[in-house]
Amino acid sequence: MVFVDFARVLLGPLPKSVCDLSYIARMMACNSIILLMTAITIAKYCMIFIWKNLPMMDEDFIATFISTLALLFGLLTSLTKYYQPGRPVFLQVVIMIFRRWNW
Numbered sequence: 001m002v003f004v005d006f007a008r009v010l011l012g013p014l015p016k017s018v019c020d021l022s023y024i025a026r027m028m029a030c031n032s033i034i035l036l037m038t039a040i041t042i043a044k045y046c047m048i049f050i051w052k053n054l055p056m057m058d059e060d061f062i063a064t065f066i067s068t069l070a071l072l073f074g075l076l077t078s079l080t081k082y083y084q085p086g087r088p089v090f091l092q093v094v095i096m097i098f099r100r101w102n103w
Contacts, residue, residue, distance in 0.1 A: 024078050032074030039066045 004022040008014055043066070047054065 020082070024075075024082055027078035027081060028071075028074045030074075031077045032070045035070040035073055036067065039070060 004014070004018060007018075043062075
């Protein structure tokens, strides 16, 4: 994601497909981090207050399952936000301004 920002600074406006992929990846990362932090907080609360005498279980399976769900929901929410009507994405607005001024 940072590479795309540096490429934009060095090369000027990038193609719309590159900007779209950068936006979706950035939103997916932000949404996934928020979902993972929420899942960790809920899991810690459940382990401490609800399941006090928890039997042995496979923690790697639970971690993989929660991480996969967070990534999938992050992708789903970023695609939903990208395709919903409303304001255009900031990266597209910058490209429209450059094309209007013929830079």
